[in-house]
Amino acid sequence: MEIAYYPGCSLKQSSNLYDIQTRDVFNRLGIIIKEIDDWSCCGATSAGKIDDFLAIAMPARNIGIAERQGFTEMVIPCSACYSRTLVAQTKLAGDPDLKKRINDGLFRKVKGDLKVSSILEVLARIPKQTFKQKMTKKFKQMNAVCYYGCMLTRFPVDVDIPDDVENPQTMEQILKLIGVHALDWNYKTACCGASAAMNDPDTALMLMHKIIDDALERGAECFVVTCPMCQMNLDVHQDKVCEKYGIKKRLPVYFLTELIGLALGMDIQDLQIDRHFIQMADA
């Protein structure tokens, strides 16, 4: 069964490595994904600050496309795109007038029965056996902390998600299947500042500092993330944060797909882990 795939703008540019990893890793694990036709920008967290109608219409279009292409499920690796698409779906379901108004302007209209999934939900369904069969490498002790960020667990409307909102566990469970021990820590769902890294750097650096500080105190050796914005902030700006706050150690920031890919025998260059700012050697 094919799952619809929505990469989003970030995965086609600065986080392109995540797109490549997701496709490759899913392929090796036997999950067939297909990029939906002519997808458009979901508006991310910015649309809600400009216009509420646009903030629903932009992601709604992609739901319509996936449904009309015959898919029953759509996986969205980017946390912001996932959040906005799920919120749009929920809003349309609760407001038939809005749904009609938006559908009137869409070529491929929204029905509303598509299952919108995060990358964690899809990976969590893979049986332990499949991982066992396909894994060719084992990790040595690598105390990781799972960083979920805001958008996987907190939404501006009531939505049903398959994980705990304050203390999610799905990433830790998946890591366990590939032999990585995840430490418990306080800042799992803390905010990294997201776009504030650009438009309000002092605030973002302060938020990132809190996250890095707690991880270090717990003895973490790396972060594991699924959100491209969080990965970019913690990776690209880590030197800035650490210089400002006098932190000597550096923690690599891995996408979950990178660790799974490595366990499946893929190499660092193919996964593009060499494109991170913080490399293992610096840690």
Add this chain to the structure above:
Amino acid sequence: MATALNYDPSSSTSFLEEVMSRSGQPLTACYQCRRCAAGCAVGDETSPVTPDRLIRLLMLGEKEAALSNDLVWKCVSCYTCGTRCPNNIQTGRITETLKKISKETKKAPHLPKVGYFHDSFVKAGLRWGRVNEMEFMGMYELKHLRDKFMEKDFDGIKQEIMDQTKFAHSMLKRKRMHFDFLIAGGRNEIKRLYKKFKKDQS
């Protein structure tokens, strides 16, 4: 802030109602328990205005103070406040609404950079149907450098250009910059929808 409040029931109620209806949040249910303030990611930075106090300002009809405090502009929409509120008040949605109302007053926003960023992002998403990072960052930088130019902050302009060039260079070096041009054919669907929506509103 003044120590004595000039409270005018009719004007304060209308502003409160506007914010409640546009944000869709039941502000009047707030009993100031401060779970929101305790979890607010930027609360320490925006003190004395934390989410609970913002709601209080709105209830008292303090429009000026409600639109031009640090919280409204530094709020990163992490939605921690709304997730923990026992009355399901999503203050993250309130700050988003206030950002929009501020833009409509045509007065300079409290933290202009934040407004320019989100504006440039959405415009870039609409224009080609997909956000081209360099185009959107370029628009954002031009807007805020123009402000600096008007203030004659030439050192600031130089610093910003140097910082952004350094950043771009580091992204290029790590091969995190991609030069494909992203475009979606269906962008006109969204543009037309939005145009019709705005026409229906007026």
